[in-house]
Amino acid sequence: MEFDPTEAALAELLALYEQGLFTDGEVISHCMRMLAAAADDAQRTVLWVGVPDWARSKISANYARFDYDRDEFVNFGKSIPTDxxxxKAAQRWFNRRAD
Incomplete structure (x- = not known):
């Protein structure tokens, strides 16, 4: 994954969103990819704290709809098993965390 899972990258993403350079959907997608690219659950937790409430609720809804461990994952173009x-690791973290 080519997403920088740092607090600074998240802050930059949200600043660009505020300037109108990203849509809600793009922010959700980027946040989910940042959570997936995080080195470990501790880093995911730090990122999650920085995600705005409106984005958290949409990310929560996305994780509730899909189960990456159970559902078939289709990626058009190229599929990288590591991704x-x-x-899957990000969703497992999400399901275990206590907010």
Missing amino acids: IELL
């Missing part, structure tokens, strides 16, 4: 494993 899929990272998405």
